[in-house]
Amino acid sequence: MDTRTGLPVVGMVGGGQLARMTHQAAISLGQSLRVLSESPDDSAALVAADVRIGSHTDLPALRDFAKGVEALTFDHEHVPTAHIEALEAEGVKVYPGSKALVFAQDKGMMRERLAAMGVPAPRWRRVTTKDEISDFAGGAWPVVAKSTRGGYDGKGVWMLNTPADAEALLATGTPLIVEERVTLRRELAALVARSPFGQVAAYPVVETVQRDGICVEVLAPAPGLDEALAIDAQQLAIDLANTLGVVGLLAVELFETADGVVVNELAMRPHNSGHWTIEGARTSQFEQHLRAVLDYPMGATSLTAPAVVMANVLGGEPGGISLDERLHHLFASDPGARVHLYGKQLRPGRKIGHVTVLGDDMTSVRARAARAARWLQEGV
Template sequence: MVGGGQLARMTHEAGIPLGIRFKLLSDTLQDSAAQVVGDVVAGDYRDLATLRAFAQGCDVLTFDHEHVPTEHLRVLEADGVLVRPGAEALVHAQDKGVMRARLDALGVPSPRHRIVRDPADVAAFAAELGARADGGAADGFPLVLKTVRGGYDGKGVWVVDSADDAAVAEPFRAGVPVLAEEKVDYVRELAANVVRSPHGQAVAYPVVESRQVDGVCDTVIAPAPGLDRDLALRAEQLALRIAKELGVVGHLAVELFETRDGGVLVNELAMRPHNSGHWTQDGAITSQFANHVRAVLDLPLGDPRPRAPWTVMCNVLGGDYPDMYGAYLHCMARDPQLKIHMYGKDVKPGRKVGHVNTYGDDLDDVLERARHAAGYLRGTITE
């Protein structure tokens, strides 16, 4: 696996019962996964020679992030390395412009969008949206600007409310390609998680609700409460179709906006285990991590069905506790069913250092337990 973050750590954990020998390319030996994997190479994933040397002897190469240069992956494939997902699929999670163009060609519903070169392009796009909205009376703002490559967890995303905002927008100062999108007036954010194997077997997890705070996933509720059954089925089918059309091997997360007219729009794609699927560790018969391992090795996929009526995942962000041992005692004693997953990271304010999972028959109770534990571990709740 290329990438030493928490996703690699948890994927390695899922492979242990299967006897999988796991090799890791990590930025440093202190990264989350490097602390627990036995065979670790410290190196730069952006360096082709490093990637080529690392891939020697591996049966298959997979990733815990989308940042490996696409051209390097194509070289590895030409070398005969089995890369899953492959470069032709992964580029749709690496490059938002490529993703939008392909989804448009497939007729997949997305926010209205355009690649823009400068603030004048942004203003022209906004004017066009405003004209479509009500014959020209609206100005089309606000808009969302996204760097085409490299953004995550709210980074690389800006909301601009006017042409003046666009004129001083950070991505144009940085000189990077920019995707402009309409700011969707949505009901809530959803995520459809699916896994697909090389021989075409695929499974879909229940569609979840994903709640964001400051652009970072805070809470995931599985399944999404009150979601129309037909819409949930359409969202699952849409994710399965995208996985097939793009040739995805492994886990695919399709982040969605639930619209006010009863539909969905595709927001983002991620081709790896995803934060919106962390609930599956304790709430599904087979976790996203276990199924990702099975898929990239072309093993039969496991059952994705939930174990309980409700599962809630809350992220634990760094706060006032540099050492969380005392908080563990409180949370474990208060809720013996609580599942805590920590990533081995140094605690820094706002940094994602772990998550908790709770499950049960009563949604309000499950939500309260997860939020209390995450808040206590962070230090925002003290009793």
């Protein structure tokens, strides 16, 4: 509890852009967000008042960080499970808890749990040899290989086209699962929040557009999505949150197929597929996550406009006019575009921010968002 305000202190492990945007949400609630950051130059460390420098893999640092917080939460899933269990045993309120978070940390355990629940998912297998991968493929190459832990933004995911590809990957020693390559219509995401009391709130199902393994666009609501399928996807996310005991945000990444939806990945934190909610929903995913971990009643999740598009801004090649000058031009040409920059050093392909555009027509809104993101990336 903050002795100055009488309001809770939430600790967030990780100092990236998710912590930065959660800090912004905490301000309006009067709450204090304490951030554990690896570097004073991390996104959240540049703006938050209560920053502790330390590693998420250092249990003593985590213990010290957790002193005095009402709840401990995360902006990534990379904290060792054993460390989370140790904190819980010492009485720290950790949300999501270790028994839930492990299914977002370990893809093999996730697939096993989903199978036990009867949740639609791609055919998969744990593998350690080239023959096991070839047997799984059965001649139907390519197959998708995933590292069981640590992947994000396309990292830790490989498309294997031949047994030779499999052999080269296995030589790295990375623990792997393989999955069938799903024939899909598009990718969707269902975002829900759940409190310790068990209250849940579901956002409209969105379409996510990937390029080179990185999400480049989110369309809210998913255009042309059958209402019954949308409800099924929301109910699936709610059921997963309840069954797994998730507290906070749960993002369920989905493949839409001819037969319905199948689960691709789970994330138990604010998620890239929910950045649009800052302007596009009555309650942002970041405020909702804080409400959830503090066991506050959930906020409204309805859209603020008929069409909302979020486009990620990636770092471009060096040169050209400055990012500040690009902002000047963008705001002059499209005053309605909302820009969120993360305070990151520019690097080609790195997520440095996002742009959100709202309107009445998805086609025109999408074009505006894409143009804004391209201009900030390339200056053209």
